[in-house]
Amino acid sequence: MVLFYFLGVIFIIALVIYGFIYIDRQNDKKNLKNDWEKFLKSVSLNDVKGIALNGDKLIWNSHLKNDQLNRIINIVNSRVSDFPELEDLKNNAFNKKLHYDRPLPYPGSSGGKKQS
Numbered sequence: 216m217v218l219f220y221f222l223g224v225i226f227i228i229a230l231v232i233y234g235f236i237y238i239d240r241q242n243d244k245k246n247l248k249n250d251w252e253k254f255l256k257s258v259s260l261n262d263v264k265g266i267a268l269n270g271d272k273l274i275w276n277s278h279l280k281n282d283q284l285n286r287i288i289n290i291v292n293s294r295v296s297d298f299p300e301l302e303d304l305k306n307n308a309f310n311k312k313l314h315y316d317r318p319l320p321y322p323g324s325s326g327g328k329k330q331s
Contacts, residue, residue: 250276253265254273263300266304267304270287270301270308274311284312288305288309
């Protein structure tokens, strides 16, 4: 009987965690446009702190589009030599680009790995 209570508690905890993850993803989707506009405004005002802050929010947004990521990379690469504060954003954007460009498995692909 204790085992069933224990499994029930674990199941409820798993549902609560899944709910938090779902809400976070919905917030990412809802905030993407607003964060993108703030980032572009910071770029037009040449506000380095705003670029770093809003760019970091965008990099960690799960709904960021590939063309937006490419634009962030171009903007940061053009300014990183003058503003070393953008180095972390440059590295995060580069890692996100690597994540987007990874080979994905599909049926018959041997797990997405290249076969020699």
